[in-house]
Amino acid sequence: MTDTGLPASVAALRRIREDPHRLGHRPHDGREPVQGIGMGTTGPAHKRIIVGYGFWIFLLSDIVMFSCFFAAFAVQRNATAGGPTMAEIVDLPRVAIETTALLLSSYTCMLSFAATNARNVLWTQVFLFLTGLLGLVFVLLEAWEFYDLASRGITPQRSGMLTAFFGLVGLHGVHVTAGGLWLATMMAQVLVKGFRRHIIHRLICFNLFWHALDIVWIGIFTVVYLIGSLA
Amino acid sequence: MFGKLSLSAIPWSQPIPLITSFIIILILLGVLVLVTVKGWWPYLWREWITSVDHKRIGVMYCLLGVVMLIRGFADAIMMRSQQALAIDAPGYLPPEHYNQVFSAHGTIMILFGAMPLVLGLMNFVVPLQLGVRDVAFPTFNSVGFWLTASAALLVNVSLFVGEFARTGWLPYPPLSETTYSPGVGVDYYLWAVQISGIGTLITGINIVTTVLKMRCHGMSYLRMPIFCWTALASCLLIVAAFPILTATLAMLTLDRYLGWHYFTNTAGGNPMMFVNLVWAWGHPEVYILVLPAFGVFSEIFPTFSGKPLFGYRSMVVATLFICIVSMMVWLHHFFTMGAGAAVNTFFGISSSIIAVGTGVKIYNWIFTMYGGRVRFEVPMLWSMGFIFTFIIGGLTGVLLAVPPADFLTHNSMFLVAHFHNVIIGAVVFAIFAALEYWFPKAFGFRLDGRWGTAAFWFAFVGFWVTFAPLYMLGLGGMTRRLQHINFPEWAPWLYVSAAGVVILILGVISQVLELVLSIRNRDRLRDITGDPWDGRSLEWSTPSPPPFFNFAVMPNVEGEEAYWGIKLRAIETQQLSPEPNYQPIEMPLDSPVGFYTAFFSFVFGFAMIWYIWWLAIAALVAAFAGFVVFAWRDEHEFEVSADEVARADRARREARTAILARLSQQGAAP
Numbered sequence: 081m082t083d084t085g086l087p088a089s090v091a092a093l094r095r096i097r098e099d100p101h102r103l104g105h106r107p108h109d110g111r112e113p114v115q116g117i118g119m120g121t122t123g124p125a126h127k128r129i130i131v132g133y134g135f136w137i138f139l140l141s142d143i144v145m146f147s148c149f150f151a152a153f154a155v156q157r158n159a160t161a162g163g164p165t166m167a168e169i170v171d172l173p174r175v176a177i178e179t180t181a182l183l184l185s186s187y188t189c190m191l192s193f194a195a196t197n198a199r200n201v202l203w204t205q206v207f208l209f210l211t212g213l214l215g216l217v218f219v220l221l222e223a224w225e226f227y228d229l230a231s232r233g234i235t236p237q238r239s240g241m242l243t244a245f246f247g248l249v250g251l252h253g254v255h256v257t258a259g260g261l262w263l264a265t266m267m268a269q270v271l272v273k274g275f276r277r278h279i280i281h282r283l284i285c286f287n288l289f290w291h292a293l294d295i296v297w298i299g300i301f302t303v304v305y306l307i308g309s310l311a
Numbered sequence: 312m313f314g315k316l317s318l319s320a321i322p323w324s325q326p327i328p329l330i331t332s333f334i335i336i337l338i339l340l341g342v343l344v345l346v347t348v349k350g351w352w353p354y355l356w357r358e359w360i361t362s363v364d365h366k367r368i369g370v371m372y373c374l375l376g377v378v379m380l381i382r383g384f385a386d387a388i389m390m391r392s393q394q395a396l397a398i399d400a401p402g403y404l405p406p407e408h409y410n411q412v413f414s415a416h417g418t419i420m421i422l423f424g425a426m427p428l429v430l431g432l433m434n435f436v437v438p439l440q441l442g443v444r445d446v447a448f449p450t451f452n453s454v455g456f457w458l459t460a461s462a463a464l465l466v467n468v469s470l471f472v473g474e475f476a477r478t479g480w481l482p483y484p485p486l487s488e489t490t491y492s493p494g495v496g497v498d499y500y501l502w503a504v505q506i507s508g509i510g511t512l513i514t515g516i517n518i519v520t521t522v523l524k525m526r527c528h529g530m531s532y533l534r535m536p537i538f539c540w541t542a543l544a545s546c547l548l549i550v551a552a553f554p555i556l557t558a559t560l561a562m563l564t565l566d567r568y569l570g571w572h573y574f575t576n577t578a579g580g581n582p583m584m585f586v587n588l589v590w591a592w593g594h595p596e597v598y599i600l601v602l603p604a605f606g607v608f609s610e611i612f613p614t615f616s617g618k619p620l621f622g623y624r625s626m627v628v629a630t631l632f633i634c635i636v637s638m639m640v641w642l643h644h645f646f647t648m649g650a651g652a653a654v655n656t657f658f659g660i661s662s663s664i665i666a667v668g669t670g671v672k673i674y675n676w677i678f679t680m681y682g683g684r685v686r687f688e689v690p691m692l693w694s695m696g697f698i699f700t701f702i703i704g705g706l707t708g709v710l711l712a713v714p715p716a717d718f719l720t721h722n723s724m725f726l727v728a729h730f731h732n733v734i735i736g737a738v739v740f741a742i743f744a745a746l747e748y749w750f751p752k753a754f755g756f757r758l759d760g761r762w763g764t765a766a767f768w769f770a771f772v773g774f775w776v777t778f779a780p781l782y783m784l785g786l787g788g789m790t791r792r793l794q795h796i797n798f799p800e801w802a803p804w805l806y807v808s809a810a811g812v813v814i815l816i817l818g819v820i821s822q823v824l825e826l827v828l829s830i831r832n833r834d835r836l837r838d839i840t841g842d843p844w845d846g847r848s849l850e851w852s853t854p855s856p857p858p859f860f861n862f863a864v865m866p867n868v869e870g871e872e873a874y875w876g877i878k879l880r881a882i883e884t885q886q887l888s889p890e891p892n893y894q895p896i897e898m899p900l901d902s903p904v905g906f907y908t909a910f911f912s913f914v915f916g917f918a919m920i921w922y923i924w925w926l927a928i929a930a931l932v933a934a935f936a937g938f939v940v941f942a943w944r945d946e947h948e949f950e951v952s953a954d955e956v957a958r959a960d961r962a963r964r965e966a967r968t969a970i971l972a973r974l975s976q977q978g979a980a981p
Contacts, residue, residue, distance in 0.1 A: 118523065118524035118525060118526070121529045121530065121531045121868075122528065123526070123527055123529075124443060124525040124527070129524060130525065133520050133523070133524050134448060134516055134519075134520040137516045137519050137520060138512075138516050140551075141512060141516070141550045141551070141553070141554045142554065144550075144551055144552075144554040144555060145554035145557055145558045148554070148559065148562075148588060149558060149562075151588070152573060152584060152588075155581055156579060156580075156584075159581065161572075161577075161578040161579040236565075237569070237570045237571060237578075238578070239572060239578050239579045240572045240573070240575075240578060240579025240580050240581060242572075243565070243566075243571040243572040243579075243580070244573070246571075247562065247573070261935075265939055265942065269942070269943070273945075278947060282942075
């Protein structure tokens with residue numbers, strides 16, 4: 081819908097006539113904007129960028145949800161109602177192994193994406209599998225921890241502090257489990273369909289998700305376990 | 312087998328909900344039979360239920376919102392009449408029923424009436440104004456809508472099966488804990504709001520991504536119509552605030568279902584934490600609703616004044632200012648918590664400061680009209696009524712933002728009057744203005760303005776007659792949510808307020824009449840130009856209704872008020888821009904996954920409410936399986952041939968050329 085080929089002077093005159101009060105503030109520098117990233121005046125971004133961007137926004141919202149559970153833990157961390165304190169329930173060696181497993185899984189996840197970028201199905205699958213395996217180790221260790229606590233009568237029903245503890249850690253565990261389900265679906269998709277455009281987009285999203293869970297875990301490890309064991 | 316569900320869940324002994332639900336079931340059955348007899352199912356399934364077209368989804372959102380507004384209004388009629396009849400008398404609603412009515416009224420009006428309407432408007436308008444063919448994630452858009460719809464269904468099922476919450480629209484613990492609310496009412500609330508919240512979040516992510524990443528060529532941030540700015544701000548708030556609601560309700564759910572202690576008043580639970588968390592969502596939620604309303608007015612004032620918006624940049628700044636500050640005011644809902652003078656002062660000041668941003672906007676709208684050629688069409692009437700109403704609502708809001716004054720009016724009818732004053736005055740007026748304004752774009756014919764004018768005046772006068780007395784009652788000491796009243800001296804105000812509801816009913820009738828009569832006279836009201844109001848933004852460059860691909864060729868924007876510039880150039884040169892080289896277009900394929908997921912979400916919610924665990928698990932598995940099947944499909948898009956695109960666009964160009972010819976006959980040529 082644009083007119084082209086008008087001399088600059090005519091275009092300028094036309095702009096003044098259209099826009100006598102200079103409402104359409106035009107940029108002053110003549111740098112060419114980058115095409116396809118959806119910034120400035122260059123039109124819609126590529127699908128890959130749109131998908132990744134939207135998923136980032138989702139992750140931000142997910143982190144807001146986690147922050148509420150963090151806030152609840154901060155509010156209730158001393159509300160032990162005569163029950164066990166944080167220091168009494170933390171088992172640091174187990175948490176250290178959990179953390180190692182999850183951080184390593186982020187590393188293998190990144191390696192799988194490097195393989196994806198090289199369009200290597202085999203290594204993508206191998207590293208995705210390792211990621212899932214390490215995620216499983218993490219989830220099982222966490223389940224063991226919960227089972228261990230429950231068998232000592234330490235349940236969320238006992239006190240506000242334990243409620244907040246189980247809620248925050250459990251929410252992360254549910255996320256990792258859901259991530260594992262997603263990972264299995266992705267492996268099946270890569271196996272059957274190979275590297276189609278949509279599947280690579282989903283792999284990008286999965287990678288972002290997995291790393292975000294790692295970041296949240298670092299927060300939990302610090303705020304819940306490390307500081308908790310000090311108190 | 313069926314958990315807590317049994318035949319006794321149906322309120323056999325309460326005639327009002329029983330008769331109402333039978334009437335609703337009859338109406339629903341009638342509609343289903345009509346659709347079946349007429350053989351409309353294939354059409355509905357193909358064109359609407361599985362549609363991923365943002366315009367269709369927007370229209371369905373608005374339809375849902377309007378139906379729910381009527382449901383919420385019925386609750387309002389019951390509340391005002393109960394209070395008028397219950398002065399030193401029992402009235403006709405028993406307390407446990409009355410408490411459900413006011414809880415349902417608030418929940419439905421905000422979450423299932425206003426939210427779908429606002430989301431629907433954003434869905435419909437934003438891609439058209441940005442010059443793009445759909446939102447960023449069309450299929451997710453459909454999922455979001457159907458989740459909201461299934462949640463609305465869940466709320467309405469509570470009328471017939473079981474009960475609704477008796478806790479107010481925000482279920483404050485410890486009242487909402489199982490100790491004090493053992494029934495299923497709060498569970499209905501929790502699962503319905505949780506499901507619709509996920510739907511809202513999906514729409515929020517979608518619109519944010521669309522606005523930030525998908526604008527057409529030349530549409531820089533400062534060329535976007537203000538409605539897109541306000542939609543962006545509103546959806547940023549959705550992304551930031553709705554997860555808080557999800558988390559808070561999840562915590563309350565854990566308390567209720569598993570006996571945890573987030574908000575209990577025993578074992579270290581903290582009820583005030585709920586109040587803090589829920590208002591950290593609840594206050595931004597108010598702005599999620601009102602910012603798009605401001606956007607609507609910012610489209611209507613320039614259009615009907617024949618002038619560009621006054622102070623475009625200050626409007627953008629004010630919008631983003633409100634967007635940010637709205638996250639820092641939540642505590643003003645409970646100054647009486649006792650957080651101390653310092654905390655209350657901070658939140659009192661931040662709440663008052665919001666008025667600065669809003670004031671900038673009000674002045675901008677007034678100055679937009681100043682010196683313009685104002686046409687008093689129906690959307691403009693709503694907009695001018697809004698300015699008057701909203702200023703007074705805003706001023707009483709500033710009163711409430713002063714902590715010492717708030718201590719006297721906290722939870723009084725003064726508060727009730729205030730928030731109705733701003734929400735009706737801004738959001739509801741904007742919705743009716745917007746429906747009138749964009750109706751021809753959606754359906755291809757205008758609404759008949761005469762009944763619309765009547766609807767405006769009934770609503771405007773009715774609003775003030777209903778709510779002005781509530782200010783007086785609040786100052787006189789009447790608290791909110793009273794099931795019966797022991798002070799006969801309040802009677803005159805309550806009677807006046809009830810009379811105001813009668814005027815509002817006339818307004819609703821006029822609005823319905825307007826719709827029905829306009830549909831009947833649609834041939835006479837046909838909008839053949841695609842630009843019925845002499846509009847200024849890109850949606851008016853499309854035919855009414857737009858083709859499913861919106862734009863045959865992606866627009867290239869060369870200034871603010873994108874379409875106004877194109878239009879002036881066409882009039883000046885007496886011709887359209889040269890015919891473009893039409894290319895094939897890729898459009899997303901329709902998908903039933905939204906309907907499917909929402910159906911199983913409904914089943915899941917219902918099963919959880921009634922403790923039917925096997926059904927809940929089955930529904931979750933089915934929903935997940937549906938998603939995997941959807942993810943497995945190979946084709947996501949289909950191609951519209953260049954011929955089809957060219958045919959649609961040539962028809963549009965012909966209509967435009969005809970307008971040019973007509974305008975030149977009227978002497979518009981230079």
